[in-house]
């Protein structure tokens with residue numbers, strides 16, 4: 001598998017969420033994702049970018065294009081150096097929130113992508129990686 | 139642009155969301171609408187989201203809150219023009235839009251509000 005590091009975007013202000021959504025959209029189109037695939041990926045990106053900003057106290061997203069024989073993927077890796085998540089299993093439950101959200105960002109975005117990885121260390125930060133694949137063989 | 143315009147159409151208010159809103163803008167809209175429902179004595183609110191490429195949990199929650207606040211102020215809310223891909227994504231995300239009336243376009247949304255007025259008066 002070849003990984004192309006496409007870009008790294010900062011997530012330190014609300015305006016950055018708009019930028020992350022826009023950059024995700026551009027790449028989804030480039031990779032030939034259909035409208036539903038695009039919408040799911042951008043929505044997941046929006047959820048995770050907001051978590052990075054609100055709960056992680058800011059961070060960044062790495063945008064990668066993955067190439068494998070016969071398919072291409074878009075991977076977004078959100079990272080922050082915030083307080084971390086004490087109980088990931090709990091945080092992944094529908095409706096769980098320590099803020100005033102709907103508690104659907106983590107659990108919901110997992111449903112919107114093909115691969116979802118989360119790791120977190122208390123006091124160190126949180127890293128969430130999502131990937132959506134597009135088959136080139138149609 | 140730091141405010142989303144609210145237009146008056148008879149007894150109703152029409153909001154067309156044309157930009158990818160940042161969160162503060164969405165919150166301002168919520169407050170502005172509440173004030174306008176009262177000052178215009180509006181009986182209904184139409185929110186046109188046909189330009190929105192995505193509705194995430196933040197915007198979903200905002201739409202739900204607008205509907206709740208308006209209902210408290212004696213006005214119905216209809217969300218119009220949701221794109222099919224957005225609807226599919228919302229369901230998968232798990233956002234409950236149960237309390238929210240939806241219509242395909244502004245015209246159908248207006249009809250819906252007018253009917254609800256007839257029923258009430």
Ligand SMILES: Nc1ncnc2c1ncn2[C@@H]1O[C@H](COP(=O)(O)OP(=O)(O)O)[C@@H](O)[C@H]1O
Nearest residue numbers: 051055056091097098101102103104105106126
């Ligand atoms: N990057 C992060 N850093 C620290 N805590 C996080 C992070 N992302 C999510 N969380 C925790 O997980 C909870 C659930 O997140 P989410 O499913 O997005 O729901 P919501 O954003 O509505 O609270 C959050 O309320 C928060 O406690």
Ligand SMILES: [Mg+2]
Nearest residue numbers: 047051101105
């Ligand atoms: Mg969230």
